[in-house]
Every structure is written in C-alpha cells, then in structure tokens.
Amino acid sequence: MNIHILVGTMTGTAQLCAQEMELALDDGETVVSTLLMDQLDATVFQREGVFLICTSTYGQGDVPDNARALYEDLKAKRPDLSHVRYGVFGLGDRTYAETFNFGGKRFDELLAELGARRIGERHMHDASSGVLPEETALEWCQEWLAKVKDSVAAG
Numbered sequence: 001m002n003i004h005i006l007v008g009t010m011t012g013t014a015q016l017c018a019q020e021m022e023l024a025l026d027d028g029e030t031v032v033s034t035l036l037m038d039q040l041d042a043t044v045f046q047r048e049g050v051f052l053i054c055t056s057t058y059g060q061g062d063v064p065d066n067a068r069a070l071y072e073d074l075k076a077k078r079p080d081l082s083h084v085r086y087g088v089f090g091l092g093d094r095t096y097a098e099t100f101n102f103g104g105k106r107f108d109e110l111l112a113e114l115g116a117r118r119i120g121e122r123h124m125h126d127a128s129s130g131v132l133p134e135e136t137a138l139e140w141c142q143e144w145l146a147k148v149k150d151s152v153a154a155g
C-alpha cells in the first residue's frame with residue numbers, strides 16, 4: 001500500500017512531523033512518500049494510495065503559503081475525489097481561538113466536499129500545549145495506519 005503525505009508548512013514543523021511519520025509508517029509493506037505541497041496541483045490525487053494531509057495554519061486561519069496553490073486548484077477544478085481516502089494531521093495554536101487548526105479543517109472540508117472519504121479523526125495539534133508535535137505524530141500515525149488497514153480490508 002502507498003501512503004502519500006502532503007505537507008503544508010511555513011516554518012518546517014509540519015515537515016518534521018511528516019518525516020517522523022514516514023519513518024514510522026514505511027515498513028516495506030507500506031510505502032510512504034512525503035511531498036511538500038509546493039507546486040502540487042489537484043492531479044496529485046490521481047496517484048494510487050491513501051493520502052495524509054499534514055498542514056499547519058497561518059494568517060487568519062489560512063492554509064500555509066506553500067499549500068495555497070494546491071488548495072486553490074482543488075477549489076477551482078473541483079475534481080471528483082470519490083476514489084480518495086485521506087487522513088488529516090493538523091497543526092495550530094489554541095491562542096488563535098477563532099481559527100484554531102483551520103488549515104487542516106479547510107483541507108478536510110474541501111476534500112469531503114469533493115467526495116473523498118476521511119479515515120479516522122482529524123488530529124489537531126496545539127502548539128501552546130507544550131506537547132511536541134513530532135511525538136504526538138508518531139503515536140497518532142500508528143493508530144491511523146491501523147484504521148487505514150481496516151478500511152482498505154473492508155473495501
């Protein structure tokens with residue numbers, strides 16, 4: 001099985017989490033590729049496999065700059081993503097109470113609108129919690145992988 005981790009980041013924290021998750025999940029049976037969202041467009045979802053959106057939040061609850069082109073392309077082209085299954089590992093900071101973790105939320109809502117099916121709950125890391133996101137990511141992704149395997153087995 002292939003897993004594609006798509007990374008939206010401004011200062012590299014989401015990328016660090018993605019690297020940890022790639023190391024944890026890639027075991028030969030599960031092959032993981034990590035792609036920064038820079039220069040990706042909606043066609044990335046034509047790839048075979050399951051997608052993991054790993055993105056932070058910026059501005060007024062926006063997706064990071066490097067994620068904007070992909071997000072806008074999906075919104076403009078509105079491809080049918082009913083074949084797509086995905087998870088979301090979001091990063092944010094509860095200090096931004098009104099827009100907490102909106103980067104992951106925006107992708108989640110858009111993908112669902114386009115027919116994709118999420119596996120597991122959307123994770124919402126809180127930078128103000130003092131918990132290291134890359135540690136949470138390790139734990140979270142193992143649980144997520146188990147759900148992915150169940151979901152793929154169920155068809």
Ligand SMILES: Cc1cc2nc3c(=O)[nH]c(=O)nc-3n(C[C@H](O)[C@H](O)[C@H](O)COP(=O)(O)O)c2cc1C
Pocket residue numbers: 008009010011012013014015055056057058059060061062064091092093094096099100101102127
């Ligand atoms: C200028 C700025 C704006 C931010 N805006 C939000 C926001 O609206 N909502 C949120 O949950 N987090 C917000 N954050 C927190 C980041 O998403 C969080 O620190 C994240 O871990 C950064 O990950 P990155 O290094 O991958 O970009 C903001 C951080 C900065 C510096």
